[in-house]
Amino acid sequence: MSDLTLTNLKVPDYIAERMGKGSALATALAGDSGVSSEVFPRISIKGSRFRIVDGGTETVLESTTLDVVIVGANPRRSKTWYAKQWTPDSEPSAPDCYSLDGVRPHMDSAMPQNDLCATCEQNKWGSKVTPMGQEIKACADQKRLAVVPADDAGGTVYLLQVTPAALKGLNAYQKQLQQHGLPPELVRTRISFDTDASFPKLKFSFGGLLEKDAVLAAEEKIGSDIVKAITGEEVSTPAAPPALEAPKPVLVKATKPAPEPEPEAAPAPKGFGPAVAAPKPAAAPKPAAAPKPAEVASSTSDDVLKLLEEMDADDA
Numbered sequence: 001m002s003d004l005t006l007t008n009l010k011v012p013d014y015i016a017e018r019m020g021k022g023s024a025l026a027t028a029l030a031g032d033s034g035v036s037s038e039v040f041p042r043i044s045i046k047g048s049r050f051r052i053v054d055g056g057t058e059t060v061l062e063s064t065t066l067d068v069v070i071v072g073a074n075p076r077r078s079k080t081w082y083a084k085q086w087t088p089d090s091e092p093s094a095p096d097c098y099s100l101d102g103v104r105p106h107m108d109s110a111m112p113q114n115d116l117c118a119t120c121e122q123n124k125w126g127s128k129v130t131p132m133g134q135e136i137k138a139c140a141d142q143k144r145l146a147v148v149p150a151d152d153a154g155g156t157v158y159l160l161q162v163t164p165a166a167l168k169g170l171n172a173y174q175k176q177l178q179q180h181g182l183p184p185e186l187v188r189t190r191i192s193f194d195t196d197a198s199f200p201k202l203k204f205s206f207g208g209l210l211e212k213d214a215v216l217a218a219e220e221k222i223g224s225d226i227v228k229a230i231t232g233e234e235v236s237t238p239a240a241p242p243a244l245e246a247p248k249p250v251l252v253k254a255t256k257p258a259p260e261p262e263p264e265a266a267p268a269p270k271g272f273g274p275a276v277a278a279p280k281p282a283a284a285p286k287p288a289a290a291p292k293p294a295e296v297a298s299s300t301s302d303d304v305l306k307l308l309e310e311m312d313a314d315d316a
Contacts, residue, residue, distance in 0.1 A: 014212045019181040025073060025222055040230050041269075042159040043147070045200040048193050052158070052269045059268055060276040065192040067207045068160075069153050069218045070184040072146030072227035076102045078161075081113060081122050081139040097122070097139070100232035113139070140164050146221075146230040149271025150188040150210065154217035156269060159230045166194075166202040173204040185218045186210055 011019070043066070044051040050061040079102055080095040096111040105112035114120035120139065121127060128138035143162040148155060162170050177184055188207035193200065210218065221227055268275040 009209070012209065012212070014215060015182075015186055015209055018183065018186055018215075025070065025183060025185055040159045041156055042161075045193070045202065048200045050272075052272060054156075054269070061268055061272055061274070062276055063273045065190055066272065067150035067188045067190050068147040068158075069150050069187075069210065069214065070145055070147055070189055071157065071218050071221040072223075072231045072233075074100070074144045074231040074233055076100075077141040078102060078144050078232055079117055079123070079139050079141060083111060100144075102141070136164075141167070143167055143170060144231045146227040147189075148218065148221060149269070150207065150214065152271030153210070153214040154220070155271055157221060157224075157226055157230060160191075162202060163200075165197065165199070166204075169194075169202070170204050173206075176206065185222060186215055 041052070041054040044053050044058070048064075050063065050066055052059045052061065079099040081097040082093075083096045094110070097105050097109045097113045099105050099109075099117050102117055104116055105114070113122045117123050117139070122139040123137055125137055126135040128136050130136060141164050145160040145162060146157050147160050148157055173189075174184070177187065187209055190205045190207035192203045192205070194203050
């Protein structure tokens with residue numbers, strides 16, 4: 001992680017007037033605070049690649065670094081426990097038992113393991129042993145963050161879950177900001193992958209000060225209902241979409257199908273740069289040509305005409 005230094009950096013007035021005054025977000029970020037939630041747009045780090053997951057769409061980004069603004073953080077650590085062993089090929093799924101506040105299992109947990117997290121057997125060190133022989137907790141601690149793209153601070157809010165291995169680096173980064181009197185909502189937080197780790201592990205570093213319009217946009221997000229729902233401070237259920245009327249049938253004149261266009265890179269969510277291009281589909285095999293009808297020999301036609309002439313002569 002790069003060191004944050006403001007020695008030779010000119011601090012604009014709109015940043016200076018917000019420094020050193022304390023920040024509820026900074027307190028929450030440093031708190032002893034994920035649960036996968038398909039109802040919120042989120043940033044996934046599967047395969048050491050940033051992936052933007054929104055509903056049923058997953059967009060793989062080209063860049064291995066992201067500049068975001070942290071606009072929310074659960075002050076408590078959330079907890080997740082899976083009954084089955086995780087593997088790199090495992091499909092994303094909801095945990096069997098989870099907690100948003102680290103105090104007790106959530107009411108929607110499919111297999112709650114205990115009434116309280118503090119006394120749960122799955123929350124004890126040594127309740128799980130890694131393939132390398134390291135004793136850890138079967139119930140993993142995570143930190144739920146709400147972030148927006150630094151280049152689109154007024155846009156979509158995303159859930160980012162910081163895994164146990166990256167929590168130490170996140171805390172160190174927050175301490176650097178605190179030492180300089182900088183709340184996290186005033187800066188670009190650069191997220192990248194730790195290339196020394198054998199598994200997807202995030203790193204956090206200072207990416208520069210925000211422009212004034214971005215600061216104002218980020219401040220509007222802080223404490224909003226959507227941010228609190230994403231961090232798990234307030235659990236809310238999104239309203240069901242209104243029922244749509246069945247479309248009326250429309251007669252369409254059959255036309256020759258147009259050739260399929262060349263595949264292009266899927267459009268990345270605003271503020272996150274380009275996405276990885278989709279693979280080109282294999283060309284469909286051409287249909288076999290229909291066999292030509294057999295031609296009637298000219299000699300056969302002549303014989304038929306001659307026979308008809310003879311029949312006419314006999315009748316005469």
